[in-house]
Amino acid sequence: MGSQGGRDEEEEALPLFQRQQAKGRVAYRVFASTIFVGICLIWIHRFLYIPMVGEDGRWVWVGMFMAELCFSFFWVCTQSLRWNLTLLYPFKHSLSLRYEDKLPGIDIFVCTADPIIEPPTLVINTILSAMSYNYPSEKLAVYLSDDGGSDLTFYAFLEASHFAKYWIPFCKKNDIEPMSPEAYFAHNSNVQDITYAQEWSVVKNLYEEMKERIESTMERGNISKEIRVKHKGFSEWNCNVTKKDHQSIVQIVLDGRDETAVDNNGYRLPTLVYVAREKRPQYPHHFKAGAMNALIRVASEISNGPIILNLDCDMYVNDSDAIREALCFFMDEEKGHEIAYVQHPQNFNNITKNDLYANSFNVFNKVELVGMCGYDSAFYLGTGCFHRRESLCGKNYSEDNKLRLDIKDAKKNDKRTVNELEEASKIVASCSYDKDTQWGKEMGLVYGCPVEDNITGLKIQCRGWKSVYYCPNKEAFLGVAPNTLEVALIQHRRWAEGFFQIFLSKYCPFIYGHGKIKLGAQMGYCANLLWAPMSLPTLYYVIIPPLCLLHGIPLFPQASSQWFLPYAYVFISKNAYSIVETWVCGGTIKAWWNSQRMWVIRRTTAYFLAFIDTTIKQLRLSQTAFAITPKVVTDDVLKRYEKEVMEFGSSTTEVTIIATLAMLNLLSFVGAIMKRIIASEIDFNTTEMLIPQVILCVLVIMVNLPVYQALFSRNDEGRIPQGVMFKSIVLASLTCMVPIN
Ligand SMILES: O=c1ccn([C@@H]2O[C@H](COP(=O)(O)OP(=O)(O)O[C@H]3O[C@H](CO)[C@@H](O)[C@H](O)[C@H]3O)[C@@H](O)[C@H]2O)c(=O)[nH]1
């Protein structure tokens, strides 16, 4: 007994999580410093060798200098993300030992916005996975916000609530992971394990049948009379309900307080609530931020869990212990009370081997976010994030927040009936509720920005809270990444636009965060916020050097000069480092190459268009819409994605820019060579001076190989349309004829 007590005390003294600085920091800092020296030498060279007035290429030279200054500044910002890598390790066993009977209530929020773009089967898989956590069910409440206001989604939701009674005990008993039935059955199509083979096939059949019912209802496009009579909730959908115009709908489908609401094994079920907040055309609904804020208020009426987990509808739960791990941070006796949120990386279950569209965020997840955590200012990424309700609702940090997590029981004694709770919730979910209040300003997620997550995270940190980033070996959540170029660019355009808006607003981290968050964190934020303006130097670099090559104007020191060294050193060492970084983070070399292509494409298209949009909007002060990323594609497109063939398809501005830039580099290169061949006298001196531009041009051409294929040698639907091809050739040729000096 005595020794047992001693062990407990020892155990009690231990923290619930540990912080560790990554190895190799000193080596990296030395390396980065050498690059910085190289960059300074480049500036000196640019400055000393500006062509004289009247000499060829004076202005393009100045332009190169400016572009390089931008690249340098941006590079310095990205260094802050690598300077101070800090990893966190939670101890979930200590948590169970100390707090198993004091675990707080958790509210899980799932957002969906459109039954076509985000099919209900996808949504309910997320819901079912969230209901099946290894966590006391009566302490879990799962809320779905349906901005599509669709009875089809509601129908699928109801089906899920029935199926949950089989699925949750099945998961808990057999330690099933991932807890999304779709993902689980896709990966385990054949069970050998005899002990639960029978149960397995029963559950699988139930799932398949449910899926079929939902899908056939989706195909029909409306809810049949037989189904309608089965639940009172359907009466909310009368003929006046449209996506953009309807009353609040709140349906508590499962009530966790109800001790008779049990699964097939007799265990309690989590609370399950469907919410479609009121929408009226004359009220702005603020997209996802508005949806989240409505959920915060509705949940405060019903379960009021002190911790909120926020998930996008396509992000299912992959690790059943993720809540417990997150709680280790919040419940740590010494540091826990400072932490506002615990962000997980965004991982995806549909990334191809060589990550064709650079969607995996490998380096971002494993390096840059870890770097932000070093400043206690992890980004909020909008999904896969555990929030402390108080900090999300606008509370400032103060020392005496300590362990306020067990306010959980406050709602246990709530004697209101389900009906009364629903009515109270409808009021807080109405569209006029947050008009002229602090919601969207100081409370909840911030309105008016397409990257509501980033700006909300920044605001929380500036209120004094810390935030942590936790990247476990086993992914806690898995989502769906865009699998066409178009969608990938839509997403990046939205982000770049939102980021740049933040930079230009009063929330610019250097001003707003000054004195509130560390300088490294301010710089880290800006490494994202400056995506859009970084398109300009990038465009300059892929347009001007090839044109100057064509016109015989050298822009770099000749290869034999000593000034060439800093250019070569910076270029080679930076890229070599980035290859190693990708590889260490688990990517292939080809993935790195693909990411270079996407880097050029994103910057010259999505970020550039975002730059223009933002600039125009700054003048007109209009609000940006949130373009939802579609999550399903046709089989044809999917096949090409799996074979890693790029999908260009339609004649968008983006594709035109991509094709034109590729053609421009090709034409300049070929033109330059032809000129040298035709010219009777070759001036070896300029030829040598042009070598760096030849290298640059060849690299751009190589990285664009899939673009040339899509222009000239493919005939599937994903190729670049002929109209775009002609347009790009004409545009590129015209550009080649522009005189340069
Ligand atoms: O009016 C809206 C629009 C979107 N959503 C939901 O927001 C989520 C994210 O939308 P999605 O189209 O999938 O955008 P992504 O580009 O994948 O989202 C990333 O970027 C967003 C910010 O731009 C973050 O909010 C997301 O969490 C993050 O995953 C989805 O669950 C949507 O259902 C709404 O609830 N209401």
Ligand SMILES: [Mn+2]
């Ligand atoms: Mn998404």
